[in-house]
Amino acid sequence: MEKTPSACAMQWSIDLEKSLRSNKPGKSTEAILRIGPRLEWWNRVSNLHAAEYKIFGLIPGEDKLLANAILLRLTDAFKSGDKHMKICIVKIFLSELKQRRQLRSEGRKDEGILSKDKLDSYSELLTRIKIVFDSGDVEERALSLGLFGCWAHIAKDSADVRYLILSSLVSINILEAKASLFAAGCFSELADDFAYVFLEMLGGLLTSSGTSKAIRLAGGRAFAKMWCSILLADRAHKTGVKLILESSEEEFSLVMLVSLSKIASKWTPLLPRQMDLLSSFMTKDRGLSLQAMALKCLRFILAKGMYHVPGNSNVTLKLFGVINQSDFPPALRFDALRALCKILPSNLDTIPCTEILTIFSKILQIVEFKIQSPIISERLFAIHVLASIFDKLLGILKDAAGGIGSTVSSHMLTFIIDRISQLIKLVVVNPHPDKGAEQEDQKIIM
Incomplete structure (x- = not known):
């Protein structure tokens, strides 16, 4: 029988420890990048049956101890390593976060080896990352925030971590502020109470005349995470619609159309309002980029099959309007036809x-x-x-x-x-x- 990740974990842990202690240039970062795909494999098959323990000679609970050991070694490396090593560690957990979201979208509820019930040392992991945030420079603080975002499912209840994320939103440094927006978005997917506070701060941040374009765009993307509950999603959608209608920045409007469509796609009651918003952007005065994005968002919603668009609705009429505009690019008219034929x-x-x-x-x-x-x-x-x-x-x-x-x-x-x-x-x-x-x-x- 082929070995499972739990059966391989002992050797993985030993190899990682040796490589992190090695003085050979690049050896430690190679080991970190190698452990990333292994952790993802372990996530996919993290639960062992009793028979597997016997077959591979494992003691019940040994797999949890090994997972804790590997993750503690990685956080030690994050705390003591150089910036390149820190970046490598954040990269492997960004990839792991993407995989975990995919598994969640497929109906998986278990968080794999990074779940609280399998990590006895999760508070120690957070403490070590917080040390880097408190003592590091701007780039190191941003990397720490990124890691907190990746670990939102184990960090979302930590008052200290919540505070440092929210306080970093108003940082004068763009790199740190963008990292805090990413982390806050990750927390908002899982913690409704945190998301309400973040939404209030985000609304003020995006309407402030002193907010840079880069932060406005990052904030617009963070809006897409405000869907943890129907009440939160409803408030976030209303706030977002107000922001987009009052904005004259095309790039910001493009980002917000996507984010609001993602929010609406999570809750069917919000879809009629989103359809009205999208149809309002399918007019010549909005410009080709906004019309194309509105059509793309419309097709995204229709592809999910969550909403029945009446054949004589305003959306249908707007689609006919796009199709009948002979001076529009063929690709835009074709996208309108695709959406229309879905309806x-x-x-x-x-x-x-x-x-x-x-x-x-x-x-x-x-x-x-x-x-x-x-x-x-x-x-x-x-x-x-x-x-x-x-x-x-x-x-x-x-x-x-x-x-x-x-x-x-x-x-x-x-x-x-x-x-x-x-x-x-x-x-x-x-x-x-x-x-x-x-x-x-x-x-x-x-």
């Missing part, structure tokens, strides 16, 4: 048949254009759109023929289906516009 198939049953003809005549115009596109992905998507619409309309036509719809409605739908059939024939007859365009596709794919 409409599930809404056709609710749209009056008298409106279907108008709606799909517009869609068919751009689909017909895209079928002639030299870009393979656009042609394939156009065919996909035709297939989706064709399938849905056949169902509606069947209902109409059964007495649900009127004869006029049936004629309208038949007319649309005939047009779609003609376009499908066009695809079959001429699947490749020209060889030159096909070669261009290959360059794009490469």
